[in-house]
Amino acid sequence: MVKIHERKFVSCDPEKCVGCQICEYACSNNKEKAFNPLKSRIRAVRQNQVVNMAVTCRLCEEPACIAACPRDALSQSEETGTVNIDKDKCNGCGWCIEACDYGAMMLHPETKIVYTCDLCKDNEDGPQCVKWCPEEALTLVTSDVLAQKARISAIKKLFQDRKPQ
């Protein structure tokens, strides 16, 4: 079993994300053998021209989706932290979609069963969105690594005027 802080999820750096949707294409192609953003587990969002970011499952410690499911169709993998969906139990009611603050739960347009990011557990080279992202805006990270990055960037900002001239 993996310790909680070692769980990795797909994180997007909004500074780097250009909104190209290649992650959506790579995901839907990998999972569904088709180019269809509606079947992607990660979604590129364009707030305006200069605010772009792709969003997918955050692998929460206390997933609201699981708590919201009235049919016990959702469970969290102890090993990876990903949310498993029991296809036989899910009836597509959408409580989990409503509960998720990140829009990471989606209803499949054809099967009408919910689905979410499973970190491409069947692919040896890991999440395909990360692999294909041309801007390296997507990374597979732990919350510890993200926190480290944030600390470093905060310090850099604090001391940016102290660089030797």
Add this chain to the structure above:
Amino acid sequence: MLGYAGKVLYVDLTTGKTRTEKLNEETAKKYLGGIGLGMKLWLENSAAGVDALSPENPLVLALGPVSGTMFPTGGNGHAFISKSPETGAVGEAVSHGTFGSELKRAGYDAVIITGKADRQVYLWIDDDSIQLLDASSLWGKSPSETEDAIKDELGDYYVRVAAIGMAGEKLSKIACIINEKTRAAGRTGLGAVMGSKNLKAIAVRGTKDIVTAKPTEFMEMVKEFHERMKGPSTQKYRTLGTVENILINNTMNCMPTRNYSSAKFEDAEKVSGEALNAKYIQKIIACSSCPMRCEHEAVVREGPYKGTMARMEYDSLWALGPYTGVSKLDALIKAAELCNYYGMDAQSTGVTIGFIMDVHERAILTHEDLGMDAHFGNVESLLQLIELMGKREGIGDTLADGVKAAAAKIGKGTEKLAQHIKGLEVTGYDLRCLKTAALAYAVSFRGADHNRSSAYVVDMKGRVDRLKAEKGRGKIVKDLEDSYALIDSFIVCKNSRGSFYKELEDLARLYGLVTGYDITPEELTASAERVNTLARLINIREGLTRADDTLPWKVMNEPIPDDGPVKGAVVTQDELNLMLDDYYEARGWDPDGVPTKAKLAELGMEELTSIVESKEEA
């Protein structure tokens, strides 16, 4: 055959009726898609001599065979085709973004819009459900505001929208059609065609799968092109962007300035791509499926234009800046934003303003006539004129139809100051010292246009003597035009053209992997030639002749005045005649520029020989 959705949507705005027809596979193979397929469908659905702003003029929206796939830049383009209200010739404009991919997923290769709605409407394509919805509350809004309002109304933020602004509503002949707020099908005034139909916008939502014939090999090709597009062939677009040309063209004395008064701008440094990027570029964003990304978003953070945001490209920056003598970058970003707001082609807008400033400098129209002091370099006049053109107020009403119409209204010899070809305003390359480009512009089927061939590259890279008109240029222009016909018919992005190292082989391979139909490079060449010949046939049907393959008055009569390597350069009628003959010959057309029956037979275009026959009888 995969790659094509297999369906063409017909929308009759007069009756409100819609229907679909199966895409003719034979036509698709012959004309590929994009502008090729679009022009064929336009021709089949229109009558000779149709008034561009009448209900009878169809507006065609066409996609390419790779639209909707993950192929870098290939998935995302769309083309609008119609008769141009500005030129009376083929009107065609390609745009990228995500609109095209969405339409392909909705299940269509093309949409043919005819008639005129009896009220203001927008077209809502929701997969198989087609509706005309009320647009009265959208009238007067910018394309960007329209997009937001439609998304709100439909309650779906993934809806893709292409819309016109106030300029299109008011039938300005330089109005464009803007999708996703910043991407324009800019040239030839197709926004006015939409406006004439009372059609404010087209909104699309597509949910269908796009699959390719050979998925594994296709993804390998995608990977290969991702790598190519991160390499040197597209570096310019990834870094400075097209605005890099400001300093390049200026250094080479081929940047028309102040309405072709000069080929050099003394303030080029101030409006250079380098200056723009250092101070204003906030982010470079991408169209759908593009690993290259090139859309440079400029944001003004302080001063009188604080809060302005616009996408900047060479031709918009050049036309609004050096061409009008304005060298204040923040004002030029504001000017570009205003063009987007009203939905006007920024190039045509800038050239038209450069023209009226020239008219004013020569005191043909006074301060009182114009209602302002429109001298070259006057920032306030530039912004005021754009507003007036967008609203069709005051002198703006005269200018809103572009430079040719403006000169015709003003008279007094101003025709000689109007820099256009076939009615379409010139672009940022001084044709007097780029003679291959001069030929290419003269023969371009949509008018003054570097985007039909990029022949200027041959001149500027020194592959030929750019000051010399000689035999052989015709073949160069023909080959480039054919190559560009492929780019715009597949609809891959022109900025990615460098990544097709073996252009024909690469495109043929792509076509095969997507459609499952193996096409040879030779067949592709024939298709490309067919597309250009088709455009010519349309122009002939609409009454254009060799006499329309000409150059602006200043290009032929006012030599470049600046000291330097190109001083005195001009294109004479004799030089042009020599190059035209050479070009027609290379194309297999007769000396009047009419495709011969033999050529049509060779290209398998016999069904269109009646167009050249009627020409012979006349």
